Amino acid sequence: METFFYNQTLDHFNYRPESYATFKQKYVINSKYWGGAKESAPIFVYFGDEQPLDVQLGAVGFLSENAPHFKALQVYIEHRFYGQSIPFGTTDEAMGNDSTRGYFNSAQALADYAEVIIYLKKKLSADNSPVIVVGGSYGGMLASWFRLKYPHVALGALASSAPILYFDDITPRDAYYSVVTKDFKEVSKSCYETIRKSWSEIDRVASKPNGLSILSKKFRTCAPLDNSGDFKGVLELIYAIAAQYDSPPSYPVSQVCERIDGAYEGTGILGRIFAGFVAVAGNLTCYPFKEYYTTSKLNGWTWQVCSELVIPVGIGVNDTMFQPDPFNLKQFIESCRSLYGVSPRPHWISTYFGGHDIKLVLRRFASNIIFSNGLRDPYSSGGVLENLSDTLLAVHTVKGSHCLDILTATKTDPQWLIDQRKVEVKIIEGWFETYYADLHSLSH
């Protein structure tokens, strides 16, 4: 593994003098297994997402595990404004400034990736090496969008857990929390019932004169709670995280439910909820609830969600184990505007990348994208779960969770996960076969 920094263009879509500024974009290469340019051996490129690249290097396994088989070069590129790829000094400086933050968006990031890949292929004289881009979650969206926008740079994409349809009104807004609910209900009906009933119990306690301090004590908060809404929001989030990452071997939803269901007899609802909470939050002397629900304007993802990645997740009436909390676009826009001074553009993603009527649009356009999902992942509700054509393929597992297929394989992986990865490898092999045949026939 070698680390490099590419001199990246700040603004690909403008020609003002400021647009020409550059910043150092980090990328990492592992050429151990590469078959080389002469063999036109493939290049696998991992798209960094909303985390420092180093974090992802430690977690993602798909590239390194399959590089020997494909004789593939491994490239990992960090997303602008994360990790060490900050255009303007420190993260706080870059994120704290109205006029620098604006360059932080997905279209610019995709153009970054295109530039780096083109540069590398040229440097390596690897003109004919097919490129497969890989990403998970937001990075998965980027991977699929990249194949759609830059087919001349990438031959195909593995888009893991990419909710590209969770924009605008394409996916029902309450789909996410409906899946969370389903996950819990499937694991334990009584656990689901306890959670469903807990909200009114919390409201009942909170409405007492000293209710918030009772809750604070019961949930061992580091600082006293000052409202019950945010408190409930944290619990919602804990259940969502458990569902989203409900992965083997630990299966957090089962862990939460075991604690909720398994509390000694006579434990009240709140006691059970707290026990379940600890299963995810860990065993701490106190729990910093305020930190859990404070959003920082300096956080990259908060900005992305508040500018273009408006994912309208809300909770509907009566169909979940949660209290209704519908997504309110107007309110959302207001809160973003007060945080950043500018309004989100909630229709931009579907304007630039599409999403509406995706099967009608893409069944005869584009090729070579794997949309992989685990159906226990609430984000799978905004994913592509149906084949769009012979080469735009949905690969999903009923028991899978968020991005599971691209994470490092372990000995405890269940058979269905091993099989999913095999299916993905098989598909990519097919792309290469076709590609090399085309290359051969066109050069003769």
Add this chain to the structure above:
Amino acid sequence: METFFYNQTLDHFNYRPESYATFKQKYVINSKYWGGAKESAPIFVYFGDEQPLDVQLGAVGFLSENAPHFKALQVYIEHRFYGQSIPFGTTDEAMGNDSTRGYFNSAQALADYAEVIIYLKKKLSADNSPVIVVGGSYGGMLASWFRLKYPHVALGALASSAPILYFDDITPRDAYYSVVTKDFKEVSKSCYETIRKSWSEIDRVASKPNGLSILSKKFRTCAPLDNSGDFKGVLELIYAIAAQYDSPPSYPVSQVCERIDGAYEGTGILGRIFAGFVAVAGNLTCYPFKEYYTTSKLNGWTWQVCSELVIPVGIGVNDTMFQPDPFNLKQFIESCRSLYGVSPRPHWISTYFGGHDIKLVLRRFASNIIFSNGLRDPYSSGGVLENLSDTLLAVHTVKGSHCLDILTATKTDPQWLIDQRKVEVKIIEGWFETYYADLHSLSH
């Protein structure tokens, strides 16, 4: 025909406060023949290019002539920074300012078009109406690129005389002037020879002590020439224009050659060249040569060519009727930098839109683009002249010139031009047939 102005976003790819400024973008609608939203009747959208929309409304016929047959709505959209669609006051204000000019580029223009079309379809409740985008020359590039980047907005594109391969090193740099030469040679060998010999004759005369004033008198220049290089450049341009627009019924190349060949016996080379020049430049009391070769930094196209649309047209050694004048990228960059203060990005078009190995890339990606060309048009050398797949089709005529197929039909149109247009209509009919069948099968 009704004229409207859309409140267009200044910067689609940035979220700085300034990016949110808007400007009025002109578009024109003709709904006379539209079958309506209920019938999902089609929408034809003409993409304005580097001229005011009104100029093009008077010249383009493809939409209005085919609207009755297709029951199509006609929409014509002006390109940002041209005509009445200027973001910052007057053209001179917008073009004279470093920090406003930068927003003037093709990626922003395509996003403009996407926004207008999405807005209109919504306003007309015409969700299912298929959109065909049409453009010629630069507008043809935009049309083909739009289908590639926004397949969810346009079902197909008619890209007339779009030299999308005349970027980077995809097409040989001297291809343009080789076609100009071929056009003249085919029309008249002696005319070609006269032009070929004229350059050294001009050099010989110009090198005399009073040579420039001899040339000035001979070519009736409004002001005395101050160098022979620019003078020769104007003649080159005149031949290029004649070839590019060598259209029926006038056929300017033939007109030039008739004058050159038909001058009374004993007319010298320069006399013949002047006679040919007048055939294109018209009969004036004097010719403003300086104006012909002065480029204004306030001219929109000059900016576009100097920022991203770097089309490296040069003249090779020995294979044309011109003196060698190879394209010098370094010099070009320098001259643009001195004009505008920023450097062109000569690789951006192929980075963002592709072009290299186009058949390998697109034979299994994308669909529904007609690349139409006339082979007498020197820009056809940078066009797509070969089918890339069953639905990415090259339609060309041997005798055709620049954008001829989309211009208003006339009674004098030759049969091959009538046939070309019929072929294009037939192809578009096929797209609609498939589309409506898909729409039907997916909604059941």
